[in-house]
Ligand SMILES: Nc1ncnc2c1ncn2[C@@H]1O[C@H](COP(=O)(O)OP(=O)(O)OP(=O)(O)O)[C@@H](O)[C@H]1O
């Protein structure tokens with residue numbers, strides 16, 4: 041069974057077509073990437089998967105469930121790292137995790153310290169999120185997404201704004217989760233990141249998927265040394281903007 | 282769009298978050314809110330009350346104290362469901378996270394309503410105790426007033442959340458106060474009975490929740506007028522139930538487009 045199946049997915053905001061009839065499968069236990077320039081429709085696609093954007097047309101199955109009809113069930117089994125840091129700024133770092141566990145009804149007494157350590161925030165557990173650096177906030181977002189031991193984690197630009205060391209730490213973390221049987225879907229603007237951690241990926245442009253496959257397949261198919269070259273070959277433009 | 286009944290368990294989780302924040306704040310920033318109605322009671326009840334001995338046979342300070350219990354609940358709910366909810370929804374993007382968990386929009390709205398009611402009960406009851414200490418309570422039925430504060434506050438909350446989710450822009454929030462909350466405060470019979478005003482003012486007042494809550498708190502505190510209490514409660518319950526879906530629909534429109 042696939043972890044996510046999108047069929048002819050379509051979504052508009054008023055006049056603007058954000059996602060234009062895309063088809064994709066995310067296999068269980070793989071790391072699947074969405075790439076594409078700003079405004080390509082990556083975040084919108086992710087939001088449809090985790091229930092924060094309605095699906096106008098098409099079919100979306102997540103973990104075997106109809107994402108439109110069984111939203112509560114779907115969401116209880118997902119972890120979400122959003123593009124914007126939407127932490128609870130009125131609570132401390134630790135309380136953010138405690139409260140998140142409550143939203144899921146998850147027993148998390150022992151896990152909180154474990155997750156704080158994982159995010160390297162053990163020393164900052166009494167701080168308010170505003171007192172953390174941008175990179176620390178991202179790490180807290182990732183830790184928060186693990187609180188319910190999700191089967192599928194959706195990460196929207198998880199490494200944007202991280203220093204090279206912190207990025208490596210996130211990659212290791214994601215590798216570890218994948219080895220533990222978790223399915224990962226992420227978006228990124230970093231080609232080397234996609235080539236390093238994604239098993240397969242979809243390159244989006246103007247709401248459409250313009251290339252789809254493993255990094256190796258795509259390079260071979262278009263005769264390019266890297267994914268940037270693949271995108272230029274298809275669209276005549278660079279991937280960043 | 283389908284409307285679903287909220288889950289009480291999920292709404293509790295939303296309510297619990299607000300309580301967590303409140304527990305760490307109330308001693309400092311929120312203390313002045315307790316003093317507001319006391320100031321009105323002192324200035325109007327004891328100040329003006331020195332000139333106006335009684336209204337319909339009730340000493341003036343007793344008359345307004347029983348009404349100010351209702352407005353204390355209204356003010357607490359108004360701030361909570363306009364500015365506070367707006368910041369959580371639009372500025373902090375807090376609800377984006379909440380809605381990515383098993384909590385749905387209808388649970389979120391119910392949880393925030395419940396929290397607004399909790400604040401109203403806290404502020405209303407503290408003021409009620411102060412009123413009791415001044416010796417302005419005439420009936421043992423006053424002890425059940427908090428229950429009715431919850432019912433009135435639910436109605437204020439449903440209206441506040443409807444306004445906030447429909448308007449969406451913090452720049453327009455002053456209209457809520459200038460055109461709705463303040464006029465209700467002044468013209469709902471807290472400071473003087475509506476008896477001698479023209480008939481149309483009664484009609485307008487009848488359509489506002491504060492008018493009904495004032496009749497309830499006054500009915501309980503000054504002498505049990507139980508039939509009036511029941512009738513006005515019915516009004517509040519019906520309006521609250523009728524309005525509940527409005528913030529649900531608008532919040533969904535904004536947060537789950
Ligand atoms: N809430 C919204 N209301 C209106 N339009 C929106 C909304 N969210 C996104 N859009 C529009 O939909 C299109 C796709 O946006 P989306 O956020 O999915 O892009 P993205 O690929 O994630 O871009 P980025 O790399 O900048 O994050 C854009 O044109 C954007 O302006």
Ligand SMILES: [Mg+2]
Pocket residue numbers: 082083084123196
């Ligand atoms: Mg995006």
